[in-house]
Amino acid sequence: MGKDESSIPDEEWERFLREAEAGSAGAPEEPSARARMVTRRLADEPDPPEGWRTHRPPARTKGRTWYVVGFVVVLALLVVALMPGKVAGWFDGRSGDSVSYHGPTGDPAGSGSPDGPAAELPTIDDPFKGSPAAGWKDGVSSLALPKAKATGWMSEAEVAKALVRSRDFLAAAGTDPGVLRGERPVKALALLNPHQKDVQSYVKAALSAPSADNDPLHLFSRFDPARFRVVDDIVRTLGRITYREGRSGAVDVTADVTYVYPVVRADGDSDEVARTVVRRETVMSWEDPSKVQIEPGTFSLIVFRTDAANGGCANHTGFYVPEFAADRATRDGTLEGAAKDPYERDTSMEERVPEDGGDRCGRVTRL
Numbered sequence: 107m108g109k110d111e112s113s114i115p116d117e118e119w120e121r122f123l124r125e126a127e128a129g130s131a132g133a134p135e136e137p138s139a140r141a142r143m144v145t146r147r148l149a150d151e152p153d154p155p156e157g158w159r160t161h162r163p164p165a166r167t168k169g170r171t172w173y174v175v176g177f178v179v180v181l182a183l184l185v186v187a188l189m190p191g192k193v194a195g196w197f198d199g200r201s202g203d204s205v206s207y208h209g210p211t212g213d214p215a216g217s218g219s220p221d222g223p224a225a226e227l228p229t230i231d232d233p234f235k236g237s238p239a240a241g242w243k244d245g246v247s248s249l250a251l252p253k254a255k256a257t258g259w260m261s262e263a264e265v266a267k268a269l270v271r272s273r274d275f276l277a278a279a280g281t282d283p284g285v286l287r288g289e290r291p292v293k294a295l296a297l298l299n300p301h302q303k304d305v306q307s308y309v310k311a312a313l314s315a316p317s318a319d320n321d322p323l324h325l326f327s328r329f330d331p332a333r334f335r336v337v338d339d340i341v342r343t344l345g346r347i348t349y350r351e352g353r354s355g356a357v358d359v360t361a362d363v364t365y366v367y368p369v370v371r372a373d374g375d376s377d378e379v380a381r382t383v384v385r386r387e388t389v390m391s392w393e394d395p396s397k398v399q400i401e402p403g404t405f406s407l408i409v410f411r412t413d414a415a416n417g418g419c420a421n422h423t424g425f426y427v428p429e430f431a432a433d434r435a436t437r438d439g440t441l442e443g444a445a446k447d448p449y450e451r452d453t454s455m456e457e458r459v460p461e462d463g464g465d466r467c468g469r470v471t472r473l
Contacts, residue, residue: 228379230337233368237381237473238449239342242366246276246343249363258355259394265357268392269349271297271403272359275390280327280365283339287331288425294326299406301399316424323426324412327365327384330425337368337379344451356393358408361386362455364448369428380428381473383448384414387455411455415448415470445471 226236234240251273254266278285278294285291290313298305311320322328329336345363352358367382389409393400400406418427448470 228368228381230370230377230379233337233340233379233381234342234366237366239344239366239381242342242344244340244342245281246273246345246363249273249276249343249345249347249361251347252349257349258351258357259396260357260392265349268357268405269347269359272361272390272392272405273347275405276361276363276388279325280363280384280386281341281343283336285326286329286336286339286341286367288328291326297404299393299400299404301401302406305407312424316422318422321422322424323414323417325386325388325410327367328425329367329369330423330427331372333372334369334426334428335372337370340368342366352391352408354394354397356391359390359392359405360409361388361390362451364451367426367428369426371430376430376432378430380416380430382414382416382426382428383473384412384417384426385448385451385455385458386413387411411459413448413455413459415446416473447471448473 228235228237232240234242251266251269254262254269256262257265260268275294275297278297279291282291282293285294295309298309300306308320309322309325311317312322312324316322327341343363343365345361347359347361349357349359362385364383364385367384369380369382370377387409388407390405391408392405395402398406414426416426416428418425418429421427449472
């Protein structure tokens, strides 16, 4: 297969784009969000061949880039101004760019906005009403896998297994009911290469002491069970999974998936449903154990980028913090910046959360 990329059929992708376009007219007022991105550019010169069990993360060689990209979190449906700040880089001390999004926009006719027509508001019985996700499927098991072909160091059967395990990671990180309730993502962690020290250190810090620089939400979807719960633990997804041959014969699997979480307050005093929308891009490198130090059945993380809406503003708690109508009623602010649709998938994640994005404000058009 060489450098050719194998991908899934685009029928479902095209169906989604048609639905999104149909629902975008008169886009609803929706919340704002904050994005953080920290990157490291790598040396241009290739390294000598790696020896037996002498692992160096692939991102340290020519043509690879490590991305620890932040997530976008909602400010408010009725606008809250946010002062964007710089985020320190966690590999080489460089500062990353902070991008913030805030404020509602548009008039929601038929969009499912919490401020829109009552007929389109989500309910506990129909938590995806008025959203493009109403036509999506539950979980990630429905995400189509590309046809497996012998690639790099892997046989056809091994590639097929790597694709399934990559999808298992997406489920364990983004849809597992225990993880959504804030439990440790044990199944997801078991698939990460234990010898990839940078990632292991990051995950350890993120789960034990969440902060702006070490945030578990870059990889895992979590809600504080004392405050919120996902309705019936149902998560709707839409996305693409592809693979190609990477460096030294590795098989690099790329997943670009949008997750939609319908959330209610945990105290049960209200049946109002809010939605948090998260788009994640993850590149998982299944490397040759004869060339790098990696445990069989695990992968190395090459890229992970996250863009989230209605997850909390300037939130470093390690949990998404969605807002409801009562929260918005106490807020004021200013409208500014370009509107942004969390369901839009034409724009690549590299463009959506650009490395040189700088400080800017925007608005989310719908949830």
